[in-house]
Amino acid sequence: MIWLLRPPLELLQPQAVLAVGALCVLAAGASRRVGLGLIKAMAGASVLAALLMLMTTPFWAASPPLLSSDILGWAFQGLFLCAALPLLYLMKPADEIPPALVLASVLGMGLIAVSGNLLMLFIGLEMMSLPAYLLVARSRSPQALEGAVKYFFAGSAAGAIFLMGMALHFAATGALSLEPSTDPLGIAGAFLMIATALFKLGAVPLHFWLPDVYEASDPELTAFFSTGLKAAAVLFLTRLAPLAPPWAMAWAAALTILFGALVALRQKNLQRLLAYSSISHAGFMLLAVAAWMAQGRSPRASLAVFFYLAAYLFMSTGTFLWLKTEGVSEREEMRGLGKARPLSAAALAVLLLSLAGIPPTAGFAAKFLVFWEAFKAGLYVPLILAGLGALVSLGYYLGLIRDMYFEEGTKPLASAPHPARAVVLACAIASILLGLMPWL
Amino acid sequence: MSAHWLTMLWALPAVGGLAALAGGRHSRWVALLVSAGTLIYSFSFPGGAVISSSPTGPFGISYSLACDGLSLSLCWLTAFLTLICVIASWKKDFTPGYWAAFLFLEAALLGVFLARDLLLFFVFWEAVLIPMFFIIGLWGMEGRRKAAMKFFLFTFFGSIFLLIGSIALVTYHHAATGIWTWDMAVLKGPSGRAGLAVFAAMAIGFAVKIPLVPLHTWLPDAHTEAPAAGSVMLAGVLLKMGIYGFVRILWPVFPQLTWQLLPWLGLAASINVIYGALCAMAQNDLKRLIAYSSVAHLGFCLLGILSRTPEGLLGGSIQMINHGLTTGTLFLLVGFLYDRGHRRGLGDYGELFRRAPWMTFFFGFTMLASIGLPGLNGFVGEFMSLLGMARALPIFALLGVVGVTLAAAYSLPAYQAVFWDAPGKGSVSHLVTDLDAREMALLSVMAGLMLLLGLYPGPLLRVMQPFLLGLVP
Amino acid sequence: MNPLVWSASATLFLFGLAALILRRELLAMFLGLELMVLAAVLALGETAARLGDSEGFVAVLLILAIAAAEAVVGLTLILRVHWSGRPPETEALRELKG
Amino acid sequence: MIQIPLAVYLLFLAPLTALAFGFFILRPWKPEWTHIPILISCVVVTISTAFLAAFVYSGHGLDGTLFRWMMAGDWSIVFGVRVDGIGVAVLSMVSLVGALIHFYAAGYMKGDPGFSRFFLFFHLFYLAMIGLLVSNNYVQFYLFWELVGACSYFLIAHWLHKPTARRAALQAFMTNRVGDFGLMLAVLLILARYHNTRFAMLYTIAPGMAPELLALSGFLFFWAAAAKSAQFPLYFWLPDAMEGPTPVSALMHAATMVTAGIFLLVRSWPLIGSVPGLPNFIAAVGAATAIGAALLACTQKDLKRILAYSTVSHLGLMAFALGLGQVAAALFHLVVHGFFKAALFLCAGNVAHGSGKPTVSVDEAGGLKRSLPLTYACFAIAAMSLAGVWPLAGFYSKDAILDAACERGPWAMAAGLAIAMGGALYISRMLFLTFFGPRAEQKPGEHVHEAPLIMILPVALIVVGAFSVGWLGRHFTHLLLSGWPETVPLPVLPELSAKVSGMGLAAMGCGVAISYVLTMRLPSFDWDWRRRHPGLEAAFACDLGWRKVVAWFAAVVVRGADRIGRVFDHEVLDAAIEKSADACQKLSQTGSSLATGSLSDSLWWLMTGAAALLAWAGLR
Known part of the structure; x- marks a missing residue:
């Protein structure tokens, strides 16, 4: 047990390490003498240290005033840190700022994980979002700036709505804690805060920023967004769970799944297609959270939520990094890859099948658990709609595989082996192993 | 017979598939060895019920396989047809992926027939789609891409209902008995409206595979566009998964509900028989005709299974095996014809009896078996199924016999158009040469089996009997 | 729950919202944004004063700090748009769509 | 278990070994020798049939099982053998006539490209017919019944290059298939109720059967017999089946296959007999078919089509006899008919073979008495036997039926006499037109030579049968008695009363006289009515409109x-x-158009989303 902080605050130890790491990175960068490689290594080291710290802190310790933590929060922190690793490993920053921003963003997510009351939640939210806007701005794609501006305005508007909700909640209950209040003002406040959570998650009516941001940023950054930020949004939602009505969430989830899958059918740009597919997956996560809430926050249902995110972490990271390694951005360029680059095409095929939820893969196990919890929670009609959404999403996942294998393509033979290819293969294999988990 | 014996049965082709992938030029020899080995290995199992299950994992899910008479005979059929497909597509220079896909397909199919855990069954059930999708899509005919997509999406639509049905079944079972279990033998379905809903959901999943008429439109495209060996496996085994699902899962889990639904399901099966025959009469593409005839034959299987009488159940089960052999041979022959003339239309050939007498003989022989000439294997299955249905609901037996009569109405004109009638304007019958030694050996083995099963089906019936007789109410 | 202050805060919030949605220039939208934040802060402060609860005041202070950080990020982005030669309006930023 | 004599096994094994030997060894190596093992197996079968006839004649019956075919739980369908009076009577005729036709076919088909294929199917048909006659339960009966139909399909279409032959084969098989619908359904219904369809069991349970099941299965049996034995609704395939080679027409469409239907009715007579209205219905249909076919036979030109319609007429006669309850008379006529009709067909074959054309029309042939003396002699005897001239076999069998008809009533007697006269009319017309003096319009073949010995000898032997079988009446009934269940009385062949025989001979006489006048005295009559009444001829050509239906x-x-x-x-x-x-694609189109890319739109959506949630909160 490494003691950095006095007992009640050891919950914050992973965040403390991240903060120190960020400062060191900035300092090293400012001194101009330290190479970028070393800076990235420092950032990576601090993430790993945070992971170590996380493993060793007894999350069940007494929770100080502003903080509270449970198994879900603890597990999600692990997810955030794992999501940051591939980004730090693969990003080619112009200077020391982006690694620091990544650390700051992960710090924000950590704060959400351990927050006990609304204020800490808001701080974590903003700490997570602000670096994200800048990271998008620093991406290499031509529309990076446009994406960043859209992301900033939408994110800040959501923050403002959250604040209004917090104010109403404070007026109703007199405290910033997370207990649900019954009088109308409190409920209105709760719903505004839920709206912010849905916005961060990308639920349908509030999702319009997501495709633009995912298309604007580099593939590895999108991977971080789709796994890290989405997990944080889910956790944010679970923190607000006592205030939310499960049925509304379930219907929003079904709508999100169907809409995301449908719009993705005709997308030409691959990152935008995967953005809409991540919206569809956000729908499934929302359905899982709704089922979890409907069953009175039973631990088993939370396993479904966590497992879905863990599986999605591998699938999404693998797919986005595949885009980076193969340098493919338009759907036409996918034609004929099956013959041109057999190994990487096979890896992507496995990842796509996992995203679609075809049995031997982790995607199926995740969807299966969500379906099971949703059925136990009695959300029958949203379940059927989710099934149809999965069918429609299979349309474009299979479409990509068809383009790769059944069409004759123009892509040249395998380009130079890219370091990330190993990560993609690891993700593909992981998504098979996770799928067979119930029987291993 | 501990678990790993059965695991090895489906794992052998899976590992063989990986070896074939890496095999490069020798991958077809690897495929031959592995499929022959699996066939021999599958014969080493005694006919009796072999139950082998590992400790139940989380949420009642367990890795349990079992192999009784019905599963064993279907495993024999799968292994045998895979070996036949490997030999049949020997000459054509396929990439290693082709052989690997067939071995993976065989592994998944064996898994389906061996699984006793409902979730394990579902995983194998969907795993079958992936190799088949690539077989149709990569090595199929002109319209293969659309057919492969339609095949995968259509079956996936069915499987979603199957998944939701299974989950509902397990949850209701837990509500009734308080224990989480996914073991098919233990599960009992709820009664009343909930039971009906769960039954309907799972039945839709199986009906897409059988295929029952309104859900059958994927079948003609998939069969026509698949390569010859692909059609053999598709018609030979994949269609039987639906019927197997009904017998293995729905009958034991909903014993009294299936009896109440007998009139509706019987009507659906009879429509299948008549509709399939009428559609077959209207086709002028040989493969589409055989595909629609499969729809009719599977209707007979279902009629037999539905009757819940000993002869009906056994009739339906042996019809599955017989249909696998007969239609498999028909597709092989059409495949050999397509290799020579690169056409499938009825008008494209003519007077083949002059240039290819042996092909004429074998096609005639198999066609007689498929229209149910007594003495050949088609008759045994159809007769016992209709007999079972005659004991349960005679009106559907009447419709079944009308289907038997119509069977000749679409097979004979097609046979005559291709092999006897004078060739039309754009015919390619001058390209057709007679069968070579390999094809002759293959077809004579199949013909011999058809004759044997037609005249002396006793041993196979005795193997299938134990499980099926338990289903008689 | 002082009705006067709450109505002021509500109107401020709605003005901010209107500015954010209707105006085309990015700066005007940013001002609307800040207006919405301040409306929330006003409501929060009034309740804290009414209840005499110190937690509310701590919240107000922290929120103001965060709003400042937001302003930094927002303005740098708007400046970058301006430096990139495009007028800082939403119409200039329409390439990402579909 | 009764010890099954070797002869029964030989019945099956001899043809099977011959077929196997022919197919696997001779066909690929030396196709023109295929007929040798088959002819040997024919001889073996005939000898074993003779042995079985003696065995049954001496009072023994046999009903045993060979092996279990299909089984389910406690129930099973067996492959068995039943050798009793009825079976052996028809079997002896079928095996003898069949063997002789095999020898004839060896000569007739020599040099035909599909020689080995023909003989293999011909002998498979022979095996199937024998199997049908000795099977002991309905399912096995159905097996051979369908196998016979399938062999007839391949034999009718033997000359594959002829489109009409192919169409006739398909029509024959489909009509038989429609008939088999009835048999299969009846067997299914009986099997479903009684779990056993052995003929022996049938005689015991027939009385106790439920009336509607009895009526339905009885009618379905008749429906199947109508298709196979060419009765009124489903007879039209038989005249077209003449497209096949003559031995096929002789064996199949005269002696054996078409009689299978009548044999089915006789086999299941205890069941059909006990259905109230059915026998009269069968008698009516039989009479109608007989008279109609006789009328049509008179107007046909082609030799073989006349004989085809004559077969339909005689099958109608047998059905008529059955309808009157005369099972023994029907069977006796079946056996006798087998002999003289086979002889007539083979003579027609010799005429065709001699003149080098596949089929001969009455217009072309004429005055063949001088050039084909032997064929003329055989044809004349067989024709007179068909007409019912006194000492010949036809007289005895037809007279037995006439006797029963007279007892039944005036209508039955009138029908019987009409059939007798019609029969005499068309057969003597054919005799006069073909063999007597060439008439003006006829163009006799350049030079028609007599058939070789191998084709004349079988015809002669069969004619001997047609000549003498009638006298075996007494022995025939004694043969039938063994194996027939005591419970159901088998009416014995009636003694021939002088009055009835006289009336029969008179009817035959005036039939012959009429045809003599119309053909010899008015030579151009046969052509004049065709030219003057084309409409009438067209009507006759399409069987009075039934073919159009x-x-x-x-x-x-x-x-x-x-x-x-x-x-x-x-x-x-x-x-x-x-x-x-497509709907998904359109929805996707509208969905992606929502994302206009402008920031204010997305913010607008953000606010509406939040407002919607607020509204939901208000609602609750």
């Missing part, structure tokens, strides 16, 4: 199938899937 029905089925198969299946069901896919 059948053609219309077939067209309805095919068009219905086409509408379902092509239109409904493709346009409706398939289109449903395609439309749902």
Whole structure:
């Protein structure tokens, strides 16, 4: 047990390490003498240290005033840190700022994980979002700036709505804690805060920023967004769970799944297609959270939520990094890859099948658990709609595989082996192993 | 017979598939060895019920396989047809992926027939789609891409209902008995409206595979566009998964509900028989005709299974095996014809009896078996199924016999158009040469089996009997 | 729950919202944004004063700090748009769509 | 278990070994020798049949099982053998006539390209017919019944290059298939109720059977017999089946296959007999078919088509006899008919073979008495036997039926006499036109030579049978008695009363006289009425409109199938899937157009989303 902080605050130890790491990175960068490689290594080291710290802190310790933590929060922190690793490993920053921003963003997510009351939640939210806007701005794609501006305005508007909700909640209950209040003002406040959570998650009516941001940023950054930020949004939602009505969430989830899958059918740009597919997956996560809430926050249902995110972490990271390694951005360029680059095409095929939820893969196990919890929670009609959404999403996942294998393509033979290819293969294999988990 | 014996049965082709992938030029020899080995290995199992299950994992899910008479005979059929497909597509220079896909397909199919855990069954059930999708899509005919997509999406639509049905079944079972279990033998379905809903959901999943008429439109495209060996496996085994699902899962889990639904399901099966025959009469593409005839034959299987009488159940089960052999041979022959003339239309050939007498003989022989000439294997299955249905609901037996009569109405004109009638304007019958030694050996083995099963089906019936007789109410 | 202050805060919030949605220039939208934040802060402060609860005041202070950080990020982005030669309006930023 | 004599096994093993030997060894190596093992197996079968006839004649019956065919739980269908009076009577005729026709075919088909294929199918048919006659339960009976139909399909279409032969074969098989629908359904219903369809069991349970099941299965048996034995509704395939080679027509469409239907009715007589209205119905249909076919036979030109219609007429006569309750008389006529009709067909074959053309029309042949003396002699005897001239076999069998008809009543007697006269009319017309003095319009073949010995000898032997079988009446009834259940009385062949025989001979006499006058005295009559009444000729050509009805029905089925198969299946069901896919694409189009890319729109959506949630909160 490494003691950095006095007992009640050891919950914050992973965040403390991240903060120190960020400062060191900035300092090293400012001194101009330290190479970028070393800076990235420092950032990576601090993430790993945070992971170590996380493993060793007894999350069940007494929770100080502003903080509270449970198994879900603890597990999600692990997810955030794992999501940051591939980004730090693969990003080619112009200077020391982006690694620091990544650390700051992960710090924000950590704060959400351990927050006990609304204020800490808001701080974590903003700490997570602000670096994200800048990271998008620093991406290499031509529309990076446009994406960043859209992301900033939408994110800040959501923050403002959250604040209004917090104010109403404070007026109703007199405290910033997370207990649900019954009088109308409190409920209105709760719903505004839920709206912010849905916005961060990308639920349908509030999702319009997501495709633009995912298309604007580099593939590895999108991977971080789709796994890290989405997990944080889910956790944010679970923190607000006592205030939310499960049925509304379930219907929003079904709508999100169907809409995301449908719009993705005709997308030409691959990152935008995967953005809409991540919206569809956000729908499934929302359905899982709704089922979890409907069953009175039973631990088993939370396993479904966590497992879905863990599986999605591998699938999404693998797919986005595949885009980076193969340098493919338009759907036409996918034609004929099956013959041109057999190994990487096979890896992507496995990842796509996992995203679609075809049995031997982790995607199926995740969807299966969500379906099971949703059925136990009695959300029958949203379940059927989710099934149809999965069918429609299979349309474009299979479409990509068809383009790769059944069409004759123009892509040249395998380009130079890219370091990330190993990560993609690891993700593909992981998504098979996770799928067979119930029987291993 | 501990678990790993059965695991090895489906794992052998899976590992063989990986070896074939890496095999490069020798991958077809690897495929031959592995499929022959699996066939021999599958014969080493005694006919009796072999139950082998590992400790139940989380949420009642367990890795349990079992192999009784019905599963064993279907495993024999799968292994045998895979070996036949490997030999049949020997000459054509396929990439290693082709052989690997067939071995993976065989592994998944064996898994389906061996699984006793409902979730394990579902995983194998969907795993079958992936190799088949690539077989149709990569090595199929002109319209293969659309057919492969339609095949995968259509079956996936069915499987979603199957998944939701299974989950509902397990949850209701837990509500009734308080224990989480996914073991098919233990599960009992709820009664009343909930039971009906769960039954309907799972039945839709199986009906897409059988295929029952309104859900059958994927079948003609998939069969026509698949390569010859692909059609053999598709018609030979994949269609039987639906019927197997009904017998293995729905009958034991909903014993009294299936009896109440007998009139509706019987009507659906009879429509299948008549509709399939009428559609077959209207086709002028040989493969589409055989595909629609499969729809009719599977209707007979279902009629037999539905009757819940000993002869009906056994009739339906042996019809599955017989249909696998007969239609498999028909597709092989059409495949050999397509290799020579690169056409499938009825008008494209003519007077083949002059240039290819042996092909004429074998096609005639198999066609007689498929229209149910007594003495050949088609008759045994159809007769016992209709007999079972005659004991349960005679009106559907009447419709079944009308289907038997119509069977000749679409097979004979097609046979005559291709092999006897004078060739039309754009015919390619001058390209057709007679069968070579390999094809002759293959077809004579199949013909011999058809004759044997037609005249002396006793041993196979005795193997299938134990499980099926338990289903008689 | 002082009705006067709450109505002021509500109107401020709605003005901010209107500015954010209707105006085309990015700066005007940013001002609307800040207006919405301040409306929330006003409501929060009034309740804290009414209840005499110190937690509310701590919240107000922290929120103001965060709003400042937001302003930094927002303005740098708007400046970058301006430096990139495009007028800082939403119409200039329409390439990402579909 | 009764010890089954070797002869029974030989019945099956001899043909099987001959077929196997022929197919696997001779066909690929030396096809022209295929007939040798087959002829040997014919001889073996005939000898073992003779042995079985003696065995049954000496009072023994036999009903044993060989092996279990299909089984389910405690129930099973067996492969068995039943050798009793009825079976052996018909079996002896079938095996003898069949063997002789095999020898004839060896000569007739020599040099034909499909020689080995012909002989293999010919002998498989022979095996199937024998199996049918000795099977002991309905399912096994159904097996051989279908096998006979399938062999007839391949034999009728033996000359594959002839489109008419192919069409006739398909028509024959489909009509038989429609008939088999009845047999299969009846067998299924009986099997479902009684779990056993052995003939022996049938005699015991027939009385106790439920009336509606009894009536239904009885009618379905008759429906199957109508298709196989060419009775009124389903007879039209037989005249077209003449497209096949003559031995096929002789064996199949005269002696054996067509009699299978009557044999089925006799086999299941305890069941059909006890249905109240059925025998009269069968008698009526039989009489109608007989008279109609006789009328049509008089107007046909082609030799073999005349004989085909004559067969339909005689089968009608047998059904008529059955309807009157005269099972023994029907069987006796079946045996006798087998002999003289086979002889007539083989003579027609010799005429065709001699003149080098596949089929001979009455117009072309004429005055062949001088050039084909032997064929003329055989043809004349067989024709007179058919007509019912006194010492010949035909007289005895037809007279037995006439006797029963007279007892039944005036209508039956009138029908019997009409059939007798019609029969005499068309057969003597054929005799006079073909063999007597060439008439003006006829163009006799350049030079018609007599058939070789191998083709004349079998005809002669069969004619001897046609000549003498009539005298074996007494022995025939004694043969039938063994194996027939005591419970059901088998009416014995009636003694021939002088009055009835006189009336029969008179009817035959005036029939011959009429045809003599119309053909010899008015030589141009046969052509004049065709030229003067083309409409009448057309009516006769399409069997008084019945062929049009059948053609219309077939067209309805095919068009219905086409509408379902092509239109409904493709346009409706398939289109449903395609439309749902297009709907997804359109929805996706509208969805992606929502994202206009402008920041204010997305913020607007953000606010509406939040407002919607607020509204939901207000609602609750």
